Amino acid sequence: MSEEREFQTEVSRLLDIVANALYTEKEIFLRELVSNASDACDRLRYEAIAKPELVKDDPEFKIRVSFDADARTVTVEDNGIGMTRDELVRNLGTIAHSGTRELLKGMNGKSKDVNLIGQFGVGFYSVFMIADKVEVVSRKAGDDTAHVWSSDGKGKYIIDETLKDTRGTVITMHVKDDASEYLLEERLKHIIKKYSDHINFPIVMGGGANAVTVNAGSALWMRPKADVTEDQYREFYRSVSGGMQVDEPWMTLHWRAEGNFEYNNLLFIPSMKPFDLYDPRRPHGVKLYVKRVFITDGVENLVPPFLRFVKGVVDSEDLPLNISREMLQANPVIGKMSSAITRKILSELEDKAKEDLKAFSEFWALFGPVVKEGLYDAHAHRDQLCRVARFYSSAGEDLVSLDEYVERLKEGQDQIYYLSAPSVEAARNSPQLEAFRAKGVEVLFMTDTIDEFWLPMQGDYKQKKFKSITKGSADLAKIKSDKPADDKPVEEGAKEKTDKLLARLKDILKDEVKDVTLSERLVDSPVCLVAPETDMDIHMQRMLKKTQGYDAATQHVLEINDKHPVITQLKSFVANDVQDELVKETALLLLDQARIVEGEPLKNPGDFVRRLNHAIEKGLVVG
Numbered sequence: 001m002s003e004e005r006e007f008q009t010e011v012s013r014l015l016d017i018v019a020n021a022l023y024t025e026k027e028i029f030l031r032e033l034v035s036n037a038s039d040a041c042d043r044l045r046y047e048a049i050a051k052p053e054l055v056k057d058d059p060e061f062k063i064r065v066s067f068d069a070d071a072r073t074v075t076v077e078d079n080g081i082g083m084t085r086d087e088l089v090r091n092l093g094t095i096a097h098s099g100t101r102e103l104l105k106g107m108n109g110k111s112k113d114v115n116l117i118g119q120f121g122v123g124f125y126s127v128f129m130i131a132d133k134v135e136v137v138s139r140k141a142g143d144d145t146a147h148v149w150s151s152d153g154k155g156k157y158i159i160d161e162t163l164k165d166t167r168g169t170v171i172t173m174h175v176k177d178d179a180s181e182y183l184l185e186e187r188l189k190h191i192i193k194k195y196s197d198h199i200n201f202p203i204v205m206g207g208g209a210n211a212v213t214v215n216a217g218s219a220l221w222m223r224p225k226a227d228v229t230e231d232q233y234r235e236f237y238r239s240v241s242g243g244m245q246v247d248e249p250w251m252t253l254h255w256r257a258e259g260n261f262e263y264n265n266l267l268f269i270p271s272m273k274p275f276d277l278y279d280p281r282r283p284h285g286v287k288l289y290v291k292r293v294f295i296t297d298g299v300e301n302l303v304p305p306f307l308r309f310v311k312g313v314v315d316s317e318d319l320p321l322n323i324s325r326e327m328l329q330a331n332p333v334i335g336k337m338s339s340a341i342t343r344k345i346l347s348e349l350e351d352k353a354k355e356d357l358k359a360f361s362e363f364w365a366l367f368g369p370v371v372k373e374g375l376y377d378a379h380a381h382r383d384q385l386c387r388v389a390r391f392y393s394s395a396g397e398d399l400v401s402l403d404e405y406v407e408r409l410k411e412g413q414d415q416i417y418y419l420s421a422p423s424v425e426a427a428r429n430s431p432q433l434e435a436f437r438a439k440g441v442e443v444l445f446m447t448d449t450i451d452e453f454w455l456p457m458q459g460d461y462k463q464k465k466f467k468s469i470t471k472g473s474a475d476l477a478k479i480k481s482d483k484p485a486d487d488k489p490v491e492e493g494a495k496e497k498t499d500k501l502l503a504r505l506k507d508i509l510k511d512e513v514k515d516v517t518l519s520e521r522l523v524d525s526p527v528c529l530v531a532p533e534t535d536m537d538i539h540m541q542r543m544l545k546k547t548q549g550y551d552a553a554t555q556h557v558l559e560i561n562d563k564h565p566v567i568t569q570l571k572s573f574v575a576n577d578v579q580d581e582l583v584k585e586t587a588l589l590l591l592d593q594a595r596i597v598e599g600e601p602l603k604n605p606g607d608f609v610r611r612l613n614h615a616i617e618k619g620l621v622v623g
């Protein structure tokens, strides 16, 4: 029964973009079709492990590319799994790929968009860059009926029954007038070599006695490293990531593991962040093969979640070929391979960080927050993760490791100080840092959400406790300073004055803060906010509120800097019982100032502005 149907709206839009593409790399249509054909062969080969009758009549998987210059057609044919009528409708009439769908959102066919989509590869639909009519004839392995899908790529397609003697799919493209170059044998061969050399099935051109296999046709990951070129690695990376990674691999790891278990690995770390890095439904990036047969890309934890940006192939010699996908997860070989692969990746990262910190910093900026998830939940890899992790710190511009930090501990320092802040910039400007800086004590900056989770879990590193500098007391007294101590004689009655001010401030701010105390950590700023020792860091409370909607509603502690001129002035007002209104207004202004620096919201911005203007006015008039 012949039926005319309309494309899903998104497909129509995509087709518009594709058809109008002034896009230079139209040749990628062949890469896309060959990659689909290869997937189809992979899938049937896997099914045939349990049902060998599916491939009995034609056991040699093959992809054939041919052309007819007179009829102006190019054909790509495979003897893979094929598609039923429903599958033709679903696969070629809608967009299944969430990545492409995502990309299409907010695109409207501007030339910039076209380039973007061109880079990503639009899968099957890319045929409409070079063809004005396409026919797909397909017969599912195991079925006796075949169907033909045809379209000119303009909103509608037709689907009908047809005859086909063998399983698989034949795609015939009627080449557009301006795409005649694809009717040349050498051109087609060249494109196949360029993009599809690593494909695991023979790609054949020509028929009968003239048939030649164009691609190298052996699994790239099985070849010795020395025989693989950068270009081949890059193309493989592209294809193994389903066309979603258009960057250069940041790191290529190609190795063979021998010993109790044997497996070959070709893994890549991207240099560009995958758009779905934080999407829990994202597909797994590493494909599992068993003796060159594709099994699945759905084994959870073949690489752990904290390395989920890694793409590539793991090919085991030990797993049974007929293992069901469901049983994989429970197989101990998977667990053993997974820990060894994880150790290998981490040790490469560790080396890279030592050899080339600049390059490592680029990686860390993209994936550091993901890797640090391992510090939270991958105890087996803790030591290695601690050696890989890098942090910005108050000591300079470069990332530092925990080992470097520990080596630089000051005399008397027995804790690893860190400052939790929304950004490195904010951390550097933090008033809580002042005394640490003055004493030359290094402070690590924790700027990722995940830091708030792993820090409490880790507790310490090399017997040094992690200690937040915005929480509890600063414990700075016992650390030896770089600079000579400030030994100005203590003024008569100074302590009483300070105590009196503290008492007055506590009373004024009793509804706003938990306590008002004398600060050890301030040098230049008059005040700052910290969390009580037993509470969560202020920044963490805010994080949790934002991400989990959790509102701890705890009160902070306001610390004052005894040596700051503003505080000195307040002390003398309070000591002499004068200017109480001004003391009150200033106290509230200082509290709001501390909140602003901390990134906390003001309870009443209007009041703050009024107080500030009043203070400015006085300053201007007096000054």
Ligand code: ADP
Pocket: 032, 036, 037, 040, 078, 080, 081, 082, 083, 091, 092, 096, 097, 122, 123, 124, 125, 169, 242
């Ligand atoms: P993708 O390959 O990223 O899924 P495509 O647009 O290239 O997207 O293909 C869409 C779907 O059509 C594929 O996922 C597959 O299910 C089906 N398909 C395409 N070509 C073939 C083929 N030669 N044999 C079997 N199925 C195919």
Ligand code: MG
Pocket: 032, 035, 036, 123, 124
């Ligand atoms: Mg595809």
